[in-house]
Amino acid sequence: MSLILTCDFDGTLTLKDTVDAILEAFAEPEWTEVEAEWAAGRIGSRDCLRRQTALLRVTQQELNAFIDDIAVDPDAAGFFADCGRLGLPVQVVSDGFDWVVRRVLARIGVRHTPIIANHLTAVGEDRWLLQFPHAAPQCGSGVCKCAVVKSARTVVHIGDGRSDACVADVADLVFAKGWLLEQRQQRGLPAIGFENFAEVRARLADLEALIPTPALAQRIA
Numbered sequence: 001m002s003l004i005l006t007c008d009f010d011g012t013l014t015l016k017d018t019v020d021a022i023l024e025a026f027a028e029p030e031w032t033e034v035e036a037e038w039a040a041g042r043i044g045s046r047d048c049l050r051r052q053t054a055l056l057r058v059t060q061q062e063l064n065a066f067i068d069d070i071a072v073d074p075d076a077a078g079f080f081a082d083c084g085r086l087g088l089p090v091q092v093v094s095d096g097f098d099w100v101v102r103r104v105l106a107r108i109g110v111r112h113t114p115i116i117a118n119h120l121t122a123v124g125e126d127r128w129l130l131q132f133p134h135a136a137p138q139c140g141s142g143v144c145k146c147a148v149v150k151s152a153r154t155v156v157h158i159g160d161g162r163s164d165a166c167v168a169d170v171a172d173l174v175f176a177k178g179w180l181l182e183q184r185q186q187r188g189l190p191a192i193g194f195e196n197f198a199e200v201r202a203r204l205a206d207l208e209a210l211i212p213t214p215a216l217a218q219r220i221a
Protein backbone atom coordinates (compact mmCIF):
# COMPACT_ATOMS: atom_id res chain seq x y z
CA MET A 1 0.00 0.00 0.00
CA SER A 2 1.70 3.22 -1.07
CA LEU A 3 -0.90 5.95 -0.63
CA ILE A 4 -3.74 6.13 1.80
CA LEU A 5 -6.33 8.83 2.33
CA THR A 6 -7.72 8.70 5.85
CA CYS A 7 -10.74 10.65 6.95
CA ASP A 8 -11.99 11.30 10.47
CA PHE A 9 -15.72 10.92 11.15
CA ASP A 10 -16.98 12.92 14.15
CA GLY A 11 -17.02 16.66 13.49
CA THR A 12 -15.33 16.07 10.13
CA LEU A 13 -17.86 14.10 8.04
CA THR A 14 -20.62 14.86 10.55
CA LEU A 15 -21.38 18.42 11.54
CA LYS A 16 -21.24 17.63 15.27
CA ASP A 17 -19.37 15.07 17.36
CA THR A 18 -21.74 12.10 17.48
CA VAL A 19 -20.11 10.53 20.55
CA ASP A 20 -20.78 13.70 22.56
CA ALA A 21 -24.31 13.95 21.18
CA ILE A 22 -25.08 10.33 22.14
CA LEU A 23 -23.63 10.76 25.64
CA GLU A 24 -25.58 14.00 26.17
CA ALA A 25 -28.78 12.27 25.09
CA PHE A 26 -28.43 8.86 26.76
CA ALA A 27 -25.66 8.58 29.36
CA GLU A 28 -25.89 8.75 33.13
CA PRO A 29 -24.76 12.26 34.19
CA GLU A 30 -21.39 11.05 35.53
CA TRP A 31 -20.17 10.94 31.91
CA THR A 32 -19.23 14.62 32.22
CA GLU A 33 -16.89 13.85 35.15
CA VAL A 34 -15.08 11.31 32.98
CA GLU A 35 -14.97 13.87 30.16
CA ALA A 36 -13.37 16.41 32.50
CA GLU A 37 -10.60 13.93 33.37
CA TRP A 38 -9.94 13.43 29.66
CA ALA A 39 -9.99 17.17 28.93
CA ALA A 40 -7.48 17.72 31.74
CA GLY A 41 -5.18 15.10 30.19
CA ARG A 42 -5.41 12.70 33.14
CA ILE A 43 -6.79 9.82 31.02
CA GLY A 44 -6.57 8.98 27.33
CA SER A 45 -9.59 8.70 25.05
CA ARG A 46 -9.56 4.89 25.34
CA ASP A 47 -10.20 4.87 29.11
CA CYS A 48 -12.54 7.82 28.74
CA LEU A 49 -14.68 6.14 26.08
CA ARG A 50 -14.72 2.77 27.84
CA ARG A 51 -16.08 4.35 31.03
CA GLN A 52 -18.51 6.65 29.23
CA THR A 53 -19.90 3.82 27.10
CA ALA A 54 -20.63 1.83 30.26
CA LEU A 55 -22.83 4.76 31.38
CA LEU A 56 -25.08 4.59 28.31
CA ARG A 57 -28.73 3.64 28.90
CA VAL A 58 -30.31 3.33 25.48
CA THR A 59 -31.94 0.55 23.50
CA GLN A 60 -30.69 -0.38 20.02
CA GLN A 61 -33.90 0.99 18.51
CA GLU A 62 -33.57 4.34 20.29
CA LEU A 63 -29.93 4.63 19.37
CA ASN A 64 -30.56 3.85 15.71
CA ALA A 65 -33.36 6.42 15.53
CA PHE A 66 -31.03 9.01 17.05
CA ILE A 67 -28.24 8.15 14.61
CA ASP A 68 -30.62 8.53 11.67
CA ASP A 69 -31.07 12.22 12.59
CA ILE A 70 -27.37 13.02 12.69
CA ALA A 71 -26.47 15.75 10.19
CA VAL A 72 -23.75 14.93 7.67
CA ASP A 73 -21.71 17.27 5.47
CA PRO A 74 -23.77 17.68 2.28
CA ASP A 75 -20.72 16.82 0.14
CA ALA A 76 -19.70 13.71 2.08
CA ALA A 77 -21.23 11.21 -0.36
CA GLY A 78 -19.78 13.16 -3.29
CA PHE A 79 -16.37 13.11 -1.65
CA PHE A 80 -16.35 9.29 -1.47
CA ALA A 81 -17.61 9.08 -5.05
CA ASP A 82 -14.78 11.38 -6.17
CA CYS A 83 -12.22 9.23 -4.36
CA GLY A 84 -13.57 6.19 -6.19
CA ARG A 85 -13.47 7.94 -9.54
CA LEU A 86 -9.91 9.20 -8.97
CA GLY A 87 -8.70 5.83 -7.69
CA LEU A 88 -7.79 7.27 -4.28
CA PRO A 89 -7.97 4.58 -1.58
CA VAL A 90 -9.90 6.14 1.28
CA GLN A 91 -10.63 4.83 4.77
CA VAL A 92 -12.70 6.32 7.55
CA VAL A 93 -10.68 6.28 10.77
CA SER A 94 -12.64 7.26 13.83
CA ASP A 95 -11.99 7.25 17.54
CA GLY A 96 -15.77 7.00 17.93
CA PHE A 97 -18.31 4.15 17.66
CA ASP A 98 -18.14 1.83 14.62
CA TRP A 99 -21.90 1.18 14.94
CA VAL A 100 -22.59 4.88 14.36
CA VAL A 101 -20.07 5.35 11.55
CA ARG A 102 -21.40 2.32 9.65
CA ARG A 103 -25.03 3.34 9.96
CA VAL A 104 -24.47 6.98 8.97
CA LEU A 105 -22.33 6.05 5.96
CA ALA A 106 -24.90 3.47 4.83
CA ARG A 107 -27.62 6.16 5.02
CA ILE A 108 -25.70 8.37 2.57
CA GLY A 109 -25.00 5.41 0.28
CA VAL A 110 -21.35 4.83 1.22
CA ARG A 111 -21.10 1.06 1.71
CA HIS A 112 -17.71 -0.17 0.56
CA THR A 113 -15.35 2.20 2.34
CA PRO A 114 -13.26 0.54 5.07
CA ILE A 115 -14.15 1.75 8.57
CA ILE A 116 -11.61 1.69 11.39
CA ALA A 117 -13.23 2.59 14.70
CA ASN A 118 -13.89 1.38 18.22
CA HIS A 119 -16.20 -1.64 18.35
CA LEU A 120 -19.55 -0.96 20.00
CA THR A 121 -21.67 -3.93 21.05
CA ALA A 122 -25.13 -4.02 22.59
CA VAL A 123 -25.18 -6.07 25.81
CA GLY A 124 -28.64 -6.67 27.19
CA GLU A 125 -31.66 -4.39 26.89
CA ASP A 126 -30.00 -0.96 27.07
CA ARG A 127 -26.33 -1.49 27.99
CA TRP A 128 -23.27 -1.18 25.77
CA LEU A 129 -19.69 -2.35 25.63
CA LEU A 130 -16.85 -0.66 23.76
CA GLN A 131 -13.81 -2.61 22.57
CA PHE A 132 -10.60 -1.33 21.03
CA PRO A 133 -9.27 -3.54 18.23
CA HIS A 134 -7.18 -0.66 16.82
CA ALA A 135 -5.49 0.54 20.00
CA ALA A 136 -1.71 0.77 20.23
CA PRO A 137 0.18 0.11 23.47
CA GLN A 138 2.09 3.41 23.58
CA CYS A 139 -0.98 5.48 22.70
CA GLY A 140 -3.90 6.44 24.97
CA SER A 141 -6.40 6.74 22.12
CA GLY A 142 -9.06 4.13 21.34
CA VAL A 143 -7.95 4.05 17.71
CA CYS A 144 -4.29 4.98 17.22
CA LYS A 145 -4.63 6.65 13.83
CA CYS A 146 -0.90 6.86 13.17
CA ALA A 147 -0.60 3.07 13.68
CA VAL A 148 -3.39 2.57 11.10
CA VAL A 149 -1.34 4.26 8.36
CA LYS A 150 2.09 2.95 9.25
CA SER A 151 2.41 0.72 6.18
CA ALA A 152 1.51 3.54 3.79
CA ARG A 153 4.26 5.53 2.10
CA THR A 154 2.10 8.57 1.43
CA VAL A 155 -0.62 9.66 3.81
CA VAL A 156 -3.31 12.28 3.28
CA HIS A 157 -5.43 12.89 6.37
CA ILE A 158 -8.63 14.87 6.87
CA GLY A 159 -9.70 15.67 10.42
CA ASP A 160 -10.68 18.10 13.11
CA GLY A 161 -9.79 16.90 16.60
CA ARG A 162 -7.30 15.59 19.12
CA SER A 163 -7.62 12.02 17.85
CA ASP A 164 -6.22 13.30 14.53
CA ALA A 165 -3.06 14.80 15.98
CA CYS A 166 -0.83 11.69 15.85
CA VAL A 167 -1.67 10.81 12.25
CA ALA A 168 -1.45 14.45 11.15
CA ASP A 169 2.13 14.50 12.43
CA VAL A 170 3.12 11.65 10.11
CA ALA A 171 0.92 12.66 7.15
CA ASP A 172 2.28 14.14 3.93
CA LEU A 173 -0.78 16.34 3.56
CA VAL A 174 -3.35 17.41 6.14
CA PHE A 175 -6.78 18.91 5.64
CA ALA A 176 -7.82 20.36 8.98
CA LYS A 177 -10.59 22.26 10.68
CA GLY A 178 -11.45 23.12 14.28
CA TRP A 179 -9.05 22.07 17.04
CA LEU A 180 -6.66 20.31 14.66
CA LEU A 181 -6.26 23.35 12.42
CA GLU A 182 -5.54 25.61 15.42
CA GLN A 183 -3.06 23.10 16.83
CA ARG A 184 -1.21 22.85 13.50
CA GLN A 185 -1.10 26.63 13.10
CA GLN A 186 0.15 27.16 16.65
CA ARG A 187 2.97 24.70 16.04
CA GLY A 188 3.84 26.22 12.66
CA LEU A 189 2.94 22.99 10.82
CA PRO A 190 1.35 22.91 7.37
CA ALA A 191 -2.35 22.18 6.93
CA ILE A 192 -5.00 23.03 4.39
CA GLY A 193 -7.86 24.60 6.31
CA PHE A 194 -11.37 23.63 5.27
CA GLU A 195 -14.92 24.27 6.44
CA ASN A 196 -16.76 21.62 4.44
CA PHE A 197 -16.27 18.78 1.97
CA ALA A 198 -17.12 20.93 -1.04
CA GLU A 199 -13.72 22.53 -0.41
CA VAL A 200 -11.98 19.18 0.04
CA ARG A 201 -13.54 17.87 -3.18
CA ALA A 202 -12.29 20.92 -5.05
CA ARG A 203 -8.70 20.01 -4.08
CA LEU A 204 -8.87 16.24 -4.73
CA ALA A 205 -7.89 16.39 -8.38
CA ASP A 206 -4.96 18.64 -7.30
CA LEU A 207 -3.56 16.14 -4.82
CA GLU A 208 -0.85 15.20 -7.28
CA ALA A 209 0.45 18.77 -7.24
CA LEU A 210 0.04 19.10 -3.48
CA ILE A 211 2.07 15.94 -2.79
CA PRO A 212 4.42 15.43 -5.72
CA THR A 213 5.31 11.76 -5.17
CA PRO A 214 5.66 9.19 -7.94
CA ALA A 215 3.36 6.83 -6.05
CA LEU A 216 0.50 9.28 -6.06
CA ALA A 217 1.07 10.44 -9.63
CA GLN A 218 0.77 6.80 -10.69
CA ARG A 219 -2.39 6.19 -8.71
CA ILE A 220 -4.38 9.09 -10.10
CA ALA A 221 -3.00 8.91 -13.65
Ligand SMILES: [Mg+2]
Pocket residue numbers: 008009010011012159160161
Ligand atom coordinates in the same frame (compact mmCIF):
# COMPACT_ATOMS: atom_id res chain seq x y z
MG1 LIG B 1 -13.31 14.45 14.89
Ligand SMILES: [Zn+2]
Pocket residue numbers: 136139144145146147166167
Ligand atom coordinates in the same frame (compact mmCIF):
# COMPACT_ATOMS: atom_id res chain seq x y z
ZN1 LIG C 1 -1.09 7.31 17.15
